Amino acid sequence: MATRLTIGRAAEAAGCKVQTIRYYEQIGLLRRPPRSEGNQRLFAQEDIRRLAFIRHARALGFPLQAIRDLLSLGDEPEQSCEAADAIAKAQLGDVEQRIEYLQALRRELKRMVEQCRGGRIADCRVIEVLSDHAPCEMFNHAVPRSGVGSP
Amino acid sequence: MATRLTIGRAAEAAGCKVQTIRYYEQIGLLRRPPRSEGNQRLFAQEDIRRLAFIRHARALGFPLQAIRDLLSLGDEPEQSCEAADAIAKAQLGDVEQRIEYLQALRRELKRMVEQCRGGRIADCRVIEVLSDHAPCEMFNHAVPRSGVGSP
DNA sequence: CCTAACACCTACAGTAGCTGTAAGTTCAAG
DNA sequence: CTTGAACTTACAGCTACTGTAGGTGTTAGG
Numbered sequence: 001m002a003t004r005l006t007i008g009r010a011a012e013a014a015g016c017k018v019q020t021i022r023y024y025e026q027i028g029l030l031r032r033p034p035r036s037e038g039n040q041r042l043f044a045q046e047d048i049r050r051l052a053f054i055r056h057a058r059a060l061g062f063p064l065q066a067i068r069d070l071l072s073l074g075d076e077p078e079q080s081c082e083a084a085d086a087i088a089k090a091q092l093g094d095v096e097q098r099i100e101y102l103q104a105l106r107r108e109l110k111r112m113v114e115q116c117r118g119g120r121i122a123d124c125r126v127i128e129v130l131s132d133h134a135p136c137e138m139f140n141h142a143v144p145r146s147g148v149g150s151p
Numbered sequence: 152m153a154t155r156l157t158i159g160r161a162a163e164a165a166g167c168k169v170q171t172i173r174y175y176e177q178i179g180l181l182r183r184p185p186r187s188e189g190n191q192r193l194f195a196q197e198d199i200r201r202l203a204f205i206r207h208a209r210a211l212g213f214p215l216q217a218i219r220d221l222l223s224l225g226d227e228p229e230q231s232c233e234a235a236d237a238i239a240k241a242q243l244g245d246v247e248q249r250i251e252y253l254q255a256l257r258r259e260l261k262r263m264v265e266q267c268r269g270g271r272i273a274d275c276r277v278i279e280v281l282s283d284h285a286p287c288e289m290f291n292h293a294v295p296r297s298g299v300g301s302p
Numbered sequence: 303c304c305t306a307a308c309a310c311c312t313a314c315a316g317t318a319g320c321t322g323t324a325a326g327t328t329c330a331a332g
Numbered sequence: 333c334t335t336g337a338a339c340t341t342a343c344a345g346c347t348a349c350t351g352t353a354g355g356t357g358t359t360a361g362g
Contacts (some may be wrong), residue, residue, distance in 0.1 A: 017322095
């Protein structure tokens with residue numbers, strides 16, 4: 001029951017473009033999958049899961065290098081625990097800062113939507129509220145240049 | 152006490168590169184600030200706050216268009232309530248999905264760090280856990296192409 | 303006052319992470 | 333066996349920066 005998928009189905013499953021998958025293969029994030037008689041890629045379920053993981057992590061703004069690090073945790077389960085621990089902890093700290101910031105953003109957006117019920121926007125404090133994190137270095141690795149928005 | 156900052160100080164304050172600020176000015180995300188005698192930009196505190204907001208939002212993976220929308224909530228407080236409401240609600244939905252996903256990521260990272268205390272990584276389930284969100288369309292606009300990571 | 307060092311200026315080229323297009327091949331339905 | 337969608341490679345183009353070149357402004361020390 002080796003239900004292998006062609007690249008189009010894989011892309012559909014992961015919610016990304018076909019070219020993105022080929023790109024990930026090219027830069028070594030995904031293995032080079034076996035090919036059909038006619039030279040078409042055939043992806044196993046494991047490939048699809050790995051791809052889905054990459055897409056989710058990208059959607060959250062993790063750069064490919066951080067994703068490479070996270071993936072290495074699963075790829076080399078026999079590597080020293082300290083190394084894995086360091087990667088996981090760094091990502092965890094990053095994730096917690098993101099959550100905190102997003103919760104502040106959510107509070108303010110909710111407040112605005114509430115206020116809107118009453119007619120006009122009196123005072124929009126989105127910027128004030130969300131820019132005042134002065135000493136928070138935020139993330140250690142840079143934000144995706146190209147839209148990490150939504151795939 | 153108009154404590155205006157030169158571009159270098161502004162960049163330091165916001166945790167970004169000098170060129171990034173000039174870029175934001177160029178694409179109209181930041182106003183063209185007043186200049187000194189010698190033609191150097193002088194940023195007011197309000198500019199810095201706006202810049203800090205943009206950087207935070209970018210670090211979270213929001214594309215510049217979404218940031219433009221958020222900023223417009225503050226820039227045009229007299230705009231129709233329906234328009235503002237639509238923007239705020241769309242962003243709110245996006246933000247809530249991000250929070251949910253990040254919380255799942257946090258749970259799993261914590262689990263790994265816990266497990267790590269015990270010595271070696273027995274079974275790393277990071278990928279399994281985070282790729283199993285099959286039917287979650289996640290975000291509506293694409294992920295930043297270029298690193299939203301950290302600046 | 304003069305100069306060295308450093309921050310600023312414009313302009314443009316290069317990078318990451320995709321995304322689209324062109325030109326051609328393969329596969330599955332009818 | 334044909335038609336058309338899905339695949340192939342290759343390469344150009346996009347977003348959001350980032351770096352570099354070549355020149356000007358600003359400031360600290362002598």
